Amino acid sequence: MSRVALKGINKIYPGRGGRPDAHAVKDLDLVIEDGSLVTLLGPSGCGKTTTLRMLAGFEIPTTGQILIDDRDITTTPVNKRGIGMVFQSYALFPHMSVRENVAFGLKVLALSSAEVERKVDDILKVMDLSKLAERQPSQLSGGQQQRVALARTVVTEPRVLLFDEPLSNLDAQLRERMRDELRLLQQRLGITSLYVTHDQNEAMAISDRVVVMRDGIIEQDDAPNNIYARPTTAFVADFMGKANIIKVRAERVAADHIVAQIGGGSVELPTNGLELKEGDLIDYVIRPEQMLISGDGPVSSVIERVVYQGAYTEYQVSIDGQACTVVDYRHHMHDARPVGARLPIDLASSVPWPLAPAEAGA
Ligand SMILES: Nc1ncnc2c1ncn2[C@@H]1O[C@H](COP(=O)(O)OP(=O)(O)OP(=O)(O)O)[C@@H](O)[C@H]1O
Ligand SMILES: [Mg+2]
Known part of the structure; x- marks a missing residue:
C-alpha cells in the first residue's frame, strides 16, 4: 500500500x-x-x-x-x-x-x-x-x-x-x-x-x-x-489536441441547457452546472470529430480549406465567421467536397463543453 x-x-x-x-x-x-x-x-x-x-x-x-x-x-x-x-x-x-x-x-x-x-x-x-x-x-x-x-x-x-x-x-x-x-x-x-x-x-x-x-x-x-x-x-x-472553441450567445437559459443560434440553426447546449443567464457570451469546446457532417444538420458552415489525411479528410470551415476544424472519417463514401461548399453539421450527439465565463477569450 x-x-x-x-x-x-x-x-x-x-x-x-x-x-x-x-x-x-x-x-x-x-x-x-x-x-x-x-x-x-x-x-x-x-x-x-x-x-x-x-x-x-x-x-x-x-x-x-x-x-x-x-x-x-x-x-x-x-x-x-x-x-x-x-x-x-x-x-x-x-x-x-x-x-x-x-x-x-x-x-x-x-x-x-x-x-x-x-x-x-x-x-x-x-x-x-x-x-x-x-x-x-x-x-x-x-x-x-x-x-x-x-x-x-x-x-x-x-x-x-x-x-x-x-x-x-x-x-x-x-x-x-x-x-x-x-x-x-x-x-x-x-x-x-x-x-x-x-x-x-x-x-x-x-x-x-x-x-x-x-x-x-x-x-x-x-x-x-x-x-x-x-x-x-x-x-x-x-493543449489536448485540436479543439474548436466557439463563442455562443445564450438566447434562452433552461435548467441544464441553453438555446442558441449557431450557423443559422437553433441548438441546445449543456450548461454543465455553470450559472448562465440570457445574453451571456459563452465559449464552447467542441472537438472536430464531434462535429458530425450530416445532410439535415442545423448548423451551416462553409468550407475554406480541404486537407486530405488518408484515414480522414480535414475541413477548415467557417461558422458565422468563426474558424473551426471538422473531420470526415467517411470520406470514402462520397465525392470530395470543394472549397466554398456548404457543410451542414449536426451537434446533437456531441458534447459541447462550456468554459466558465471568466475563461472566455483566454
Ligand atoms: N536548478 C534550477 N535552477 C533554477 N531554475 C530551475 C532549475 N531547474 C528548473 N528551473 C526552472 O524551473 C522551471 C520548471 O522547470 P522544470 O524542469 O520542472 O520544467 P519541465 O516541466 O520539466 O520542462 P521540460 O518539459 O522542458 O522538461 C523552469 O522555468 C526552469 O527554468
Ligand atoms: Mg522536464
Missing part, C-alpha cells in the same frame, strides 16, 4: 548573478492513490520535472509537505524513500549482462547471493527477459533495453515508481508498444507511479489521471477522458 500526497508545495529556485528567482511550482496539491498511475503533462518549463524531483528527494520543497502513506518524507534522504526512478536514458552498464544489470539494483541491499538470484530470476520472468539474461545491452533492441532498465528498478521493490519521459528516445512505433507494455506491467505490479511526459497521447493512453500543468500551476487534474472531452480551461482544451 502506497498512497502519495503532495500538500501545498512551492518550489522557488533562488536567482543567481542578478537573475530573478524562478517560482517553478506554485501551491501544488496532488494525490496519487495506491497502485495508480498519474501523469504530469504540460509544456516545457511548467514544473513537471521539478515536481518529480521533489518526490524523489533530489529537491526539497521551499514550502509544503510530501507524504507516503501519511508518513512525512519531505526531507527524507533519497535512498530512504523507497522510490524507484526510470529515466529517459536507461543508463545500463554496457559491459554487464542483463542479469548483472538487474542484480546491480540489489547491490545496495544486504542480501545473500541466493536471495539476489531468486529475486532477479523472478523479475526477469515477469518482464519476459529470461531468455535474454546472458546478453549485453548492445545486443538488445531499444524496447528490450527499456525493459531491463525497468526490471532493474522494480527488482528493488520500490513503493513508488517515477518516470521522467522514459520513452522520448524511441521511435514512434516502438514508443507506442513500450507505452502499452509499461502500463500493463505497472498495473500487474500495482506500483503507485508518477509519470512525466509532454506527449498528450502518451498521457491519455497510460494514465489513471492526467494532471495538466502550466507555469507551475495545476490547470486540471482529471481522468483522461475528462481532460480531453471536458476541459475546464481554454489552455487545457487547446
